[in-house]
Amino acid sequence: MQRLLMRSPVAVAAFWIGLYLLLTILPLLVMLLHLVPEGRSFWIEFSVALGFIGLAMMALQFALTARINRIEASYGVDIILQFHRYISLVAFAFIIIHPLILFVVAPETQQLLNFFQAPWRARFAVIATLALILLVVTSIWRKRLNIPYEPWRTAHGIFAVCAVGFGLAHAIGVGFYLGLFWKSVLWSAIALFALWLLIYVRVVKPWLMTRKPYLVEEVIPQKGDVWTLAVRPIGHEGMRFQPGQFAWITVDISPFRMREHPFSMSSNGDRPERWEFSIKALGDFTNTIKDIKPGTKAFIDGPYGVFTIDRYWDSAGFVMIAGGIGITPMMSMLVTAAERKDDRPFLLIYANKTWEDITFREELDALKEKLDLKIVHVLRKPSEDWTGETGYVDKELLQRYIPLHRGTRQYFICAASKMMDQVEIALGELDVPVTNIHIEHFNLV
Ligand SMILES: Cc1cc2nc3c(=O)[nH]c(=O)nc-3n(C[C@H](O)[C@H](O)[C@H](O)COP(=O)(O)OP(=O)(O)OC[C@H]3O[C@@H](n4cnc5c(N)ncnc54)[C@H](O)[C@@H]3O)c2cc1C
Known part of the structure; x- marks a missing residue:
């Protein structure tokens, strides 16, 4: 049993x-x-x-x-x-x-x-x-x-x-x-x-x-009003996680106060000695990330979640569709796959407002050297000289890029709720089996 x-x-x-x-x-x-x-x-x-x-x-x-x-x-x-x-x-x-x-x-x-x-x-x-x-x-x-x-x-x-x-x-x-x-x-x-x-x-x-605390190592500014908070374990070895998973973090206060927030890790899941969270400044807590000083104590409850390529080791490849800060779990999956020398094809369709907003733009480009990775940027407000994709990620756009044999890949979507709903429907219409579609909501309530 x-x-x-x-x-x-x-x-x-x-x-x-x-x-x-x-x-x-x-x-x-x-x-x-x-x-x-x-x-x-x-x-x-x-x-x-x-x-x-x-x-x-x-x-x-x-x-x-x-x-x-x-x-x-x-x-x-x-x-x-x-x-x-x-x-x-x-x-x-x-x-x-x-x-x-x-x-x-x-x-x-x-x-x-x-x-x-x-x-x-x-x-x-x-x-x-x-x-x-x-x-x-x-x-x-x-x-x-x-x-x-x-x-x-x-x-x-x-x-x-x-x-x-x-x-x-x-x-x-x-x-x-x-x-x-x-x-x-x-x-x-x-x-x-x-x-x-x-x-x-x-x-x-x-x-x-409290028995397994972490220390903030650095806070790195990223494009798109995002800050990467890097933490390392103190007094213990830390944990591995499956790339794409998330954890609840508490910074600078006791975990007994129950003021924790969920964030996907954006770093390599095989590196227990350093976890990174890339956080968009959107509200009370997330606006304070940029001011956190190295050496501040942090506590982690996790990892959690099933939004990970690790559950599909027999998949022929992966299609990732991200909007804005929804890139974080994808980044973790791509970085980890690159370090593992994964030779399967990855397609990333990444929607943002402008070229300057694109979080991890350079880092993603660098990953193309190590992975079979194709990136399609989709801009809602492109500059005049932009020749790439524009507007929304819809059925026509997806049809141009996703492989013909739809069932051979696993599809990961993380974006604003509205975009995720539309992409999910479009993928269904393009005959992607529902069991191959995986979504991660950043909005719990
Ligand atoms: C699984 C998961 C993964 C996530 N990964 C990322 C990530 O990688 N990067 C990133 O920038 N954001 C991520 N988020 C979203 C992030 O948790 C919220 O933006 C953040 O908690 C907002 O807190 P705030 O106080 O700054 O905002 P507020 O303005 O206080 O709240 C904005 C909204 O965020 C949600 N929220 C606020 N506080 C909490 C909380 N303690 N727990 C749960 N939800 C809350 C509520 O829906 C609220 O309406 C993720 C969320 C989930 C559920």
Whole structure:
């Protein structure tokens, strides 16, 4: 079994899905071990089942976002966060429908909404539901509500703990009320599991990071308002990473403060003694990179991600399509491939606004000496004497450059969301198999 899981990524992915489904319906299975309490209709049982499944799904959300390497290595952070988002809506629907059914089939339960007179188990349910509503609303409309990322992330954690914590208190309270001992045991176990994940993320992980610190070696200015932050391990050997992966970094403050940012490494993955992150100045944190002094302490949580050529050792070659700062994972893959003397063909289609904006322009040119690399620059605002590609990376442009045997290559896309969507659709129309297309979003929320 262990061997099978190690060999086949599909088997690993299927294993996690199976485990997820089992954990989701486990509360129901335990419930089935008991006789249905007398006088309870189908609809009441159905409503209870929805509540159980919804709550189990909410508790499992902690596992999805705890950056557990084994889960992440099977799917990649994009897919996990996508799943986290959509499954939370399903859980939300289940949890909201749960009391609504009760209010219809057993109207006397509406009295439980009277917060001051209701028993504690009902008050817990009301608090949990309110926290859940706030959680969902602030996540879906964060940008529209103008909530900055950092406060949102703190609030998200608090709402999530309240929603699951009070939800569990409600389930345990009702369990004791109905006298179903094993159900209460199960819910207590789920509560402890969620608590452990919280401790793992907030205490254990930051503590592990403090044991393996890094020092900023230099900060190198690049074209396009980008700064490369180079760090080296102190007191340990550092780590290799698969080129194209990313890590969460904390600079100059304790990792316990949870103010970390994700960045793709732009350097050679086979050099554990020096990691480089190339960072575009776009906001509060990224604007401070240029002022970071060599010798500043940094902490790294990673590497993460599956956006890497290393997963496709049998591919005949690679097509990379980058927009602006989306070049960083491509740079890492190209530099690493060059050092490994990889002799497969690489095609890089790289979109920027102007010629002067092109981050790593000279470095990429230099790589042509070491790699079978073709670079197609696409400029949105070219100078008058520009004779290369202009405008957007669309189907016609792609058709001119990607190989005829589309399925023989792996395609990597990293750019602004809109460009990635358009390129993905265009590649589909050009008969590139969907399994050969890999995307990395720089926007988590
Ligand atoms: C997998 C991945 C790889 C990335 N690689 C690079 C890279 O190589 N180079 C690069 O310049 N940028 C990269 N980014 C984007 C980078 O993480 C954000 O630009 C940066 O965190 C913005 O922080 P800020 O405080 O400067 O900006 P703000 O103005 O505060 O935020 C701008 C937006 O960035 C996102 N963001 C802000 N803070 C965080 C945070 N702590 N964690 C996650 N997202 C946040 C939010 O969507 C926010 O709306 C990557 C992002 C991801 C998810």
